[in-house]
Amino acid sequence: MSDTLITPRATTAVPAARQLDAALVWLMALTCGLVVANIYYNQPLLAAIGRTFHVSDSRASLIATATQVGYTLGMLLVVPLGDMLERKRLMLWMLLAAAGCLGAAAVAPTFVLLAVASVLIGICSSVPQLLLPMAATLAPEADRGRIVGRVMSGLLIGILLSRTVSGYVGAHLGWRFVFEGAAALMLALAALLAWRLPRDRPAFQGSYASLMQSLGTLVRELPALRRSALVGAAIFASFSVFWTTLTFYLAGPAYHYGSDVAGFFGLVGALGALAAPLAGKVADTRGPRYAITVGIVLALVSYGLLGVGGGYLVGLVLGVILLDVGVQSAHISNQTLVFSLRPEARSRLNTVYMTGYFTGGSLGSVIGGLAWMHFGWPGVCATGGAFVVLALVAHRYYGRPASQAVLPTAATQP
Structure with a gap:
């Protein structure tokens, strides 16, 4: 197939200097955080959702899986349209649709309807994957890394703090109120973006x-x-193996905690995410592949700690911090490597990478739920650790001749 399918025609967007200012950058970061949070609100609420619909923990965990499957479908089928359609209009329609789907989840009378609404929530919440390439396009070349990094920070914080907010609100006002509040936030964001976001030509x-x-x-x-x-x-x-099952572990005999405490661990994870930008400095000096290896090793150590010391609160907290530092560091460095492969096709490169990323997340949610149901916490830690080992093996050996199986430096990246 010819490269004309990959290389886009030159855009005629308005110069970035007239469109991008600090307030807009922060609005993009806020939007990324609040929209991606839609995918994770349900994780601390799974036990409560299970009680509402009288389903097992394993079946309740399918709500988290359904949302991640939807997000994966959104990235695969909708995000590429950012290269073809006017992004602002596309994002506004997606935000309005997300508000409707969140409202439907809030009043869902059956578990099946909640699962269907969760898939649609995931599809409509792929807006951040449209905003990131847009920020890169609007940013002046000299400031592109800093601006994209700031927008990405909103995404990471949204992923982590969403569990804290939903856990606390769900414990005091009920899980349905969480979805009602999220729907209102999507409407407010749509109004803000309609006012402030510039248009860009496909x-x-x-x-x-x-x-x-x-x-x-x-x-x-x-x-x-x-x-x-x-x-x-x-x-x-x-990552998904751990976060999908944590609420069940905390609610069980080891701790007897509610969803508010499960959500608190999102704050603990946010502390870990603050260290993730260090991955960028490591990638600059030692190459992205080295930084990816460091992140994977940290994640593997975290599962060892969670398996041995997860029954003690200090061990659980340290394990969460290490897991989030490792996973976010590996992800940021991996994405940096991907964007360097073919700059003229970054939106579609991001689609391919993130589709694979969230396909793995969906699989982790399903297998994590099964591991918890059949083998408890030791099974969860063994399963999470096995996925980390798979990541390490793939990173070092997949797609390379034996003579190139060592980690290359930045100068020898593909």
């Missing part, structure tokens, strides 16, 4: 079919992209 002028075909071309032509997607999938699966 870069890709082919058909939707050719746009989607170009994803396959990228996957075939770039083994480093396939490797990064596999590593990302495995590392995020390990």
